[in-house]
Amino acid sequence: MTTQIQGVRLDEGERGAPLLPRDIQTEELVFNMGPQHPSTHGVLRVMLRTDGEVVLGCQPLVGNLHRCCEKILECLTYTQGLPYVDRMDYLGALNMELGLVLAVEEAAAVEVPKRAQYLRVILCEINRVISHLLAAGQFGLDAGAFTPFLYMFREREEGILLLNEATGGRLLYHYVRYGGVTRDVSDDWRRRCIEWCDTVAGHMDEYNNLLTYNHIFLNRTVGVAMIDAETALSYGATGPILRGAGVQRDLRKDMPYSSYEDFDFEIPVAPFEKGVVGDSWSRHRQRLFEIEESLKIIKQAVDNLPEGETQHKKITRGWKAPAGEAYVASETPRGEMSTYFVSDGGKSPYRARIRGPSFYNIALLTETARGLLIGDLIMLVGSLDFTLGDCDR
Amino acid sequence: MSERWPPAAALEEALPDAVEEVSEEGPHKFVRVRADQIVKAARILRESCGVDMLHQVSGVDYEDRFEVVYHFARVKSDPGFVCLKVSVPRDNPVVPTLAHDWATANWGERETWDLVGIRFEGHPHPYRIMLPEDWEGHPLRKDYEFPTDYHGIDCTE
Amino acid sequence: MTDATRPGRPAYMPPPQRFDPELEQTILVTKAEWLIDWCRKSSIWPLGFGLACCAIEMISTAMTRFDLSRFGAEVFRATPRQADVMIVAGTVTHKMAARVRRLWDQMSSPKWVIAMGACTVGGGPYFKYGYHIVKGVDKIVPVDIYLPGCPPRPEALIEAIMRLQELMHARGYLLNGKDPGYTPPEKGSRQAVKDGLSPADPWTTEQARKHDDKKRAAEEEQARKKAEAAKKKAEDAARKKAAEEQAAAEEKAAEEKAAEAKPAAEEKAAPAEEPETGKPVEPPAEPPREEPE
Numbered sequence: 001m002t003t004q005i006q007g008v009r010l011d012e013g014e015r016g017a018p019l020l021p022r023d024i025q026t027e028e029l030v031f032n033m034g035p036q037h038p039s040t041h042g043v044l045r046v047m048l049r050t051d052g053e054v055v056l057g058c059q060p061l062v063g064n065l066h067r068c069c070e071k072i073l074e075c076l077t078y079t080q081g082l083p084y085v086d087r088m089d090y091l092g093a094l095n096m097e098l099g100l101v102l103a104v105e106e107a108a109a110v111e112v113p114k115r116a117q118y119l120r121v122i123l124c125e126i127n128r129v130i131s132h133l134l135a136a137g138q139f140g141l142d143a144g145a146f147t148p149f150l151y152m153f154r155e156r157e158e159g160i161l162l163l164n165e166a167t168g169g170r171l172l173y174h175y176v177r178y179g180g181v182t183r184d185v186s187d188d189w190r191r192r193c194i195e196w197c198d199t200v201a202g203h204m205d206e207y208n209n210l211l212t213y214n215h216i217f218l219n220r221t222v223g224v225a226m227i228d229a230e231t232a233l234s235y236g237a238t239g240p241i242l243r244g245a246g247v248q249r250d251l252r253k254d255m256p257y258s259s260y261e262d263f264d265f266e267i268p269v270a271p272f273e274k275g276v277v278g279d280s281w282s283r284h285r286q287r288l289f290e291i292e293e294s295l296k297i298i299k300q301a302v303d304n305l306p307e308g309e310t311q312h313k314k315i316t317r318g319w320k321a322p323a324g325e326a327y328v329a330s331e332t333p334r335g336e337m338s339t340y341f342v343s344d345g346g347k348s349p350y351r352a353r354i355r356g357p358s359f360y361n362i363a364l365l366t367e368t369a370r371g372l373l374i375g376d377l378i379m380l381v382g383s384l385d386f387t388l389g390d391c392d393r
Numbered sequence: 394m395s396e397r398w399p400p401a402a403a404l405e406e407a408l409p410d411a412v413e414e415v416s417e418e419g420p421h422k423f424v425r426v427r428a429d430q431i432v433k434a435a436r437i438l439r440e441s442c443g444v445d446m447l448h449q450v451s452g453v454d455y456e457d458r459f460e461v462v463y464h465f466a467r468v469k470s471d472p473g474f475v476c477l478k479v480s481v482p483r484d485n486p487v488v489p490t491l492a493h494d495w496a497t498a499n500w501g502e503r504e505t506w507d508l509v510g511i512r513f514e515g516h517p518h519p520y521r522i523m524l525p526e527d528w529e530g531h532p533l534r535k536d537y538e539f540p541t542d543y544h545g546i547d548c549t550e
Numbered sequence: 551m552t553d554a555t556r557p558g559r560p561a562y563m564p565p566p567q568r569f570d571p572e573l574e575q576t577i578l579v580t581k582a583e584w585l586i587d588w589c590r591k592s593s594i595w596p597l598g599f600g601l602a603c604c605a606i607e608m609i610s611t612a613m614t615r616f617d618l619s620r621f622g623a624e625v626f627r628a629t630p631r632q633a634d635v636m637i638v639a640g641t642v643t644h645k646m647a648a649r650v651r652r653l654w655d656q657m658s659s660p661k662w663v664i665a666m667g668a669c670t671v672g673g674g675p676y677f678k679y680g681y682h683i684v685k686g687v688d689k690i691v692p693v694d695i696y697l698p699g700c701p702p703r704p705e706a707l708i709e710a711i712m713r714l715q716e717l718m719h720a721r722g723y724l725l726n727g728k729d730p731g732y733t734p735p736e737k738g739s740r741q742a743v744k745d746g747l748s749p750a751d752p753w754t755t756e757q758a759r760k761h762d763d764k765k766r767a768a769e770e771e772q773a774r775k776k777a778e779a780a781k782k783k784a785e786d787a788a789r790k791k792a793a794e795e796q797a798a799a800e801e802k803a804a805e806e807k808a809a810e811a812k813p814a815a816e817e818k819a820a821p822a823e824e825p826e827t828g829k830p831v832e833p834p835a836e837p838p839r840e841e842p843e
Contacts, residue, residue, distance in 0.1 A: 035649055036599055038628045043601050043646060063523040064646045065602055068680045070508070071532050075679045083675060090603035106420050134606075153613040160610075171606055171701055233446045233468060236497030247468065254472035325421040327464055327474060329448070340451050340462060353451040353462075363500045389602055392523060524682060525645045532681055539681050543644050546689050548681065 026052060035064050041138065041381065042388030044362065048374075055377055058369035060362050065392040073352040078104070078178065079317055081348065086172040088356055089390040091134060094120075094127040094167075095332035096390075097176040100352065102257055103339035104178055107326035110315065115308035116180035117259040122193070122301045123166060123175060124258075125294040129200065130159040131333040132287045132294075135385040139284055140211045142382035143220050148211040155200050162193055178319060179312030190302045197295045204292060212285060218274065221281040225380035227368050228278050235367070236360035239335030240290070241384060244270050244283035251331040263300050265293045280383035287385070320347055334358055334390060356393055358386035398422055400475045403441045404434055413480075423462075423476035428488050431479050435465070435491055438477075443470045447491065450501030452509030454534045459486045459511050486511040493517075508533040584719075590634070590660070591622075591715035597633035598626035599653065601640025604667035604701040608639045611704035621711050630656040635714065636691070637707075641669035641676065642684045654691040662717070663687075664695045664710050671696045 029050050035043040043064035049057040069088060073081040085100045086093040098120055105112065133156045137149035160170050166185050167175040175181055211217055227237070229245045242249050250267040252260040268289035275281035323345040329338035335357025342351040361384050369377050397405075401415045401424050411430035416423050426434045438444040445468040453460045458480050465475045479488055490513040491498035502513040503522040510531035513519065521528065530537055540548045600608055612618045612626065627633040630653045642650055654663065665687050668674035673685030684690060694717060697710040 035646060036653060038598055038626075042605070043640075063521075063525075064643060064649075065641065066523040066643055066645070066682050067602075067641055067676055068532065068682050071537075071681065072676070072679045074533075087603055087675070090606060150614055153610070153615075157610070157613070157615045170610075170703065171603055234496040236446055236448065236495075236501075238446075242468075249468050249472070251472075324419060327421055327476060329466075329474070336448070338449055338464070340449060340464065342453060351451070351453045353449070353453075355449040359500065359504075360497055363496070367496075537681075539679070546644065546647060546684055548685070 028056060041386060044381075044386075044388055044391075046365065048369075048377075050374065053373045053375075055369050055372050055374065058365050058377070060365045062359075062362060062388070062391050065388045067389070067393065069393045070352060070354065073349055075348060077347050078319060078321065078349065081352070082177065083172070083174050085354070086174060087389060088354065088393050089332055089334060089337070089358070089387050090171060091131040091387055092127050092333040093172050094124045094163075094175060095330065096337060096354075097173070098124055098258065099328065099330045099332070099337040100339050100341075100354065101176050101178055102330060103326045103328040103341040103352075104321055104343075104349075106328050107324040107341055107343055108178075108321040110179050110312055112180055112258070112312060113308045113310065114259065114306045115184075116310050116312075118301050118305050119181050119185065119310065120176055120258050121260060121263070122185075122298055122305075123163065123173075123181075125298045125301070126159055126163060126193070128333045129291050129294050129298075130156045130163075132291050133159075133200075135333070136207070136211070136284060136287055139280075139379075139382040139385070140217070142378050143217055145211055145214070145217065148207060151203070151210065152207060155196075155203060158196055158199065162189070162196060165189060177311060177315070178321075179315030180310050182311070184310050190305065193302050194299055197298050201292065201295050204288065207288065212281075212288060213274075218281065220375075221279065221284065221379055221383070222275045223279050224376045225280045225368060225372060225383065226276065226278045227364060231364070231367060235364050237335065237364050238357055238360070239331070239333070240283050240286045241335070241361060241364070243267065244286045245278040246270050251329055251336055255329065257328065257330055260297075262304075263297045265297050268293065280379045283383045283385075318347075320345065321349070329355075332357060332390075334385060334387060335361060337390075354393060356390035358388070358390035359393075361386045362391050400424060400438060400442045403437055407437045407441075408433060414478075421476065423478050425478040425480065428479045428481055431463070431477065432489055432491060432494065434477060435463070435494060438465055438475055439494075442475060443467050444475055445469055447495040447497040447501070448474065450491075450498055450505055452505040452511050452533070454509060456535075458482060459509065461488055461505065461511055463491070481511065487514055488512070489514050490516040507531070510534060587719050591718040593622040594711065594714065595625050595627050595632065595634050596623055597630050597636045597653065597657065598628055599636055599638060599650075601638070601642065601646065602667075602669070604639035604669075607701040607704055608637060608666065608707060611707045616704040616708065618708065618711070621708070621715070623711055630654075631658065633657055634660070635662045635664060637664045637666050638670045638687050638691075639666040641667075641674065642687050642690065643682045644684060645682070647684050647690050650687065651690050662694045662714055663691050664697060664707075664714060665693045666697045666699075666707060666710065667702060668698050668700045671698050674700060 031048055031050070033046040033048055035045045037044075045061040045064060047059045047061060048055055067084075067087065069084045072084050076084075082097060082100070085096050089096045104110075133152040137152035140146075140148040163173065164170050166183065166189060167173040168183075169175075175183070227241060227245055229242070229247045232238075232242050232245050232247070238249070246269060248267060248269050251257070252265075253267055268286050270277045270282040270286065272282055272285045272289070275285065321343045323343055325343070326341050327338060328341075329336050331337075336355070337357055338355040340351070340353040340355075341349060344350045364384065365380070369380060372380060398415070398417050401412075401417070401422075404424055404426065405412050405415070408426070408430055411427045411434060412424060413427060414425035416425075424434075435444075435447075444465040446466045448464045448466040449462075451462040451464075453462060459482075461479045461481070463477045463479070465477070467473050467475070481488055488511060490502055492502060492513070493515070499516075499518070500522060502516055503518065503520065505511050506513060506516075506519060507521040507523050508531060520526065524532075528543075529540070542548055600606075610616060612624060618624055623635075630636070634657075636654060636657060638650065654661070665671050669676065669683070670687040670693075673680065673683055676683040677685050687693060695710045695714050697706060699706050702710075
């Protein structure tokens with residue numbers, strides 16, 4: 001339990017050099033990085049066992065935001081249960097909605113009109129961009145940089161205005177429904193959407209100069225909190241973590257859904273221009289590259305938006321899915337989300353088991369936090385970019 | 394499809410007595426294996442079917458049985474999902490754990506124990522994860538009664 | 551801006567004008583209480599307690615578009631010991647409930663709580679089937695401002711902060727904030743007046759007691775009078791009844807007499823017109839009726 005460090009005697013003649021005693025005795029400390037903490041991205045509780053500043057063991061305790069979504073989905077009807085899926089990953093709400101809706105549509109063999117599929121893609125990608133802007137800004141905030149957070153929020157608010165106009169909500173949208181989407185968008189909205197894409201693309205250099213290539217930020221994140229591909233795969237971690245570790249995996253390309261195969265975009269995978277494969281900087285850089293790719297997708301989709309309906313005609317309010325099962329996975333800003341959906345023909349799903357990506361991303365903390373300093377642990381937590389609503393559901 | 398679904402073929406070849414049911418109809422294909430052979434079945438999937446990652450562990454409560462549904466993912470080659478199902482009786486739901494081979498199962502099985510009540514034998518940390526430690530009952534069971542009181546806080550309204 | 555606890559009295563008291571206008575621009579004359587409340591409301595430091603989706607809207611409110619720092623609430627403290635208001639933003643679960651209470655206990659008075667979002671107001675969308683949700687954070691901590699919405703827009707959170715500022719002025723706490731652990735003082739006492747629980751024009755306990763005695767005496771007087779009047783009414787009714795009975799008895803006696811006199815009159819066979827054209831028997835005069843007061 002106690003360790004002994006030999007006292008260090010610094011060179012004589014060095015001004016102001018303190019002379020430390022020969023033997024320093026230390027003890028391990030077990031304490032709590034509690035649910036209320038400015039850097040834990042929500043109500044994550046982490047029990048730490050440290051030797052000074054070095055973390056020896058880490059046990060995340062989740063469940064502080066367990067909102068019983070799966071039980072509620074079983075109790076309420078199909079249409080009534082849709083808003084609860086928004087609230088799971090509240091930063092990428094449209095992507096979560098899409099995940100559940102795709103599974104139900106596959107089990108029920110519902111065809112979605114092409115216009116609705118493109119609209120889903122456009123709004124999900126806008127959602128992805130604003131989620132990554134917040135994540136990147138929050139990561140900088142954890143490192144102590146307040147200004148990039150404000151700058152990224154400037155574009156985030158503009159994007160939120162677009163989503164607000166199209167869907168009616170700022171953060172939680174209820175837009176994707178079984179068989180399509182609720183509303184259509186106007187041509188003026190499309191024009192403004194492309195303008196917004198150009199604005200964000202023009203500001204990427206600013207973000208990179210402020211944060212990504214910042215000397216202090218590089219010192220804090222390059223080579224810090226390494227997660228290699230094997231660890232990530234064994235823990236089920238997906239999304240920017242896996243791509244920052246060098247694994248080419250993106251469900252939008254590998255198992256395309258909702259017309260993603262019509263668009264031309266790349267998947268940025270580490271190594272990048274600086275940093276090491278699997279470190280925090282690579283994950284952060286991967287998110288910024290992903291923003292640029294998403295902007296490309298949005299522009300292509302908006303330019304080529306086909307005519308048609310926005311929702312399948314036969315899907316009405318009291319719709320029930322026929323008996324069946326389905327398992328569909330989709331790519332949210334945080335990782336891969338999937339739904340195992342079982343229906344017995346009743347008015348509500350028999351079982352809607354939703355895989356939140358953050359649940360498995362947080363499990364990574366148990367292994368990867370060992371040996372880090374507490375400051376580096378904060379960088380790890382920020383670079384994993386999880387949302388507790390997603391983890392606890 | 395004249396060819397058999399490769400995971401089903403591999404499992405039937407290696408563990409012929411463990412495979413109880415294979416369903417290849419519909420959008421969701423699965424193989425039902427016996428509960429005690431699940432660890433070996435998962436290893437065979439990893440070795441011969443190119444499975445890299447355990448994607449999801451679910452527990453489902455049917456009238457007469459519990460089911461644990463494992464979804465495995467192929468990541469590096471030929472992306473896709475493989476589903477294994479395990480049925481256990483309602484009065485004694487025990488399944489051997491996959492937590493020693495697949496780190497995903499560590500938390501996934503804890504959640505299944507917490508919400509559905511299926512025990513996983515040999516799990517290194519078999520405690521509740523979502524609900525508080527002193528919670529009674531397993532909420533995702535179909536016969537769950539909603540609580541009225543928790544440590545003095547009224548739960549009804 | 552009047553408050554229900556002090557009807558007729560504005561929450562914001564402008565300083566009285568006593569000096570000439572030029573001098574007034576440099577001198578502010580007011581009560582110390584007003585000044586302290588003004589300082590307090592203009593520098594509300596929230597505790598950064600974001601639980602769920604509403605936390606994102608709280609962050610948005612603190613950002614440049616909606617700018618909470620114009621109200622002095624920019625500085626989100628990480629520790630509850632330095633915070634004034636706890637904005638509970640997000641769903642509170644049973645697992646988290648003890649921690650919410652502990653954080654509230656750690657805050658120093660005066661402290662306020664804004665329940666932000668439908669989940670904290672009454673359970674929100676999880677009110678029916680949410681087994682792990684506390685249906686309203688006012689089951690755990692006393693709430694000053696309820697802010698519904700799912701999530702409420704940043705403008706709504708700004709309105710909640712502004713209402714909290716009004717509340718700070720209206721209650722006018724000098725030293726102690728509202729602490730629900732204390733027993734409320736008796737009605738009419740000076741402490742109750744200080745806490746804003748009693749009407750604005752206070753009496754001392756003695757004066758209140760005298761007023762109560764007087765009131766009680768007046769009520770007793772009225773009750774007594776009512777009892778007397780009721781008694782009188784009952785007596786009158788009894789008398790009337792007796793008189794009626796007597797009249798009925800006399801009638802009956804008269805009839806019997808007439809019945810006896812008839813055969814006698816028939817025997818006589820005298821002209822029967824006279825007794826027939828006799829005056830009808832007048833009923834006896836009714837005694838004068840006294841109306842009850």
